[in-house]
Amino acid sequence: MKKTAEWWEIYADMLDLPDGQWQQRLQACAEACSNSYSLHLYRQCAKKAVSIEDFFMALAEAFADMEVNKLSEGRYEVCYRACGCDFYRQKLCNDPRLCMCSKKSMEYNLSDIFGKENILVELKESILAGREKCRFLVLVNERTENRWT
Numbered sequence: 001m002k003k004t005a006e007w008w009e010i011y012a013d014m015l016d017l018p019d020g021q022w023q024q025r026l027q028a029c030a031e032a033c034s035n036s037y038s039l040h041l042y043r044q045c046a047k048k049a050v051s052i053e054d055f056f057m058a059l060a061e062a063f064a065d066m067e068v069n070k071l072s073e074g075r076y077e078v079c080y081r082a083c084g085c086d087f088y089r090q091k092l093c094n095d096p097r098l099c100m101c102s103k104k105s106m107e108y109n110l111s112d113i114f115g116k117e118n119i120l121v122e123l124k125e126s127i128l129a130g131r132e133k134c135r136f137l138v139l140v141n142e143r144t145e146n147r148w149t
Contacts, residue, residue, distance in 0.1 A: 030104035033086075038063075042109040052140055055113070074142045078106070080134040083127045099126035099134065106136060114144045 017025060041062045049055035056076050060068040065084065069077040085102060087093040103123040110119040118141035125131040 026101055027104055027108075030101045031108055033101065034105045034108045038105060039109050039112060042113055046113045052142070052144065056138075071137075074140045076138045076140070078136045078138050080127075081132075083134065088128065094128055096126060096129040099123055099128050102126075102134065103136065106138070110138065110140070114140055114147070117141075118144045 042059065045055055045058035045062055049058055052074070053070055056068045056070070056078070059078075060066050063080075063084075065080050065082040067079045067081070069079075071077055080102075083089065085098060087098060100123065103121055107116075107119065107121045110121065120139040122137040122139075124135040124137055126134045
C-alpha cells in the first residue's frame, strides 16, 4: 500500500500539468510501477525464453489476465482482459489518461529486454476508455532475435 501511495502522489500532482510536463511525470509513474512488480516478471520470462515469440508466450502465462497474439514477424497484440492498475482497482482513479502509464510501463519493461531503439508500443484501446479490454500493438525489431542465439 505504501508504493501505491507514492505512485498516487506522483500521479495526482500531474493531473493539471501542461502536456510536456505531464509526459515526464507519467514516465516516472510508469517506471515506479514497473520497478515494483512487472519488470521482474519480464526479466524472468526473458531468461526462460528461446525466442521473441517464446518470450511473449511466457509473458501471457506469467500475467493471468494477459493474452498475446502474434500478428506477423515482430508484431504482437498484447491484451489485458482486466485493468491491472492499482489506482483503478483501488478506486482512486478511472481517468483514461491513466492508460498511457500502462503503455509507458510496457515500453519501459520491453526496453529493458530488447533495447529502447528496438521496440514500439501503441495503445489501441483501453478499459478505462470504455472498451472490453486493454489492447496494445507491440513492434519488436526482429534483429533482436539474436539475443537468444
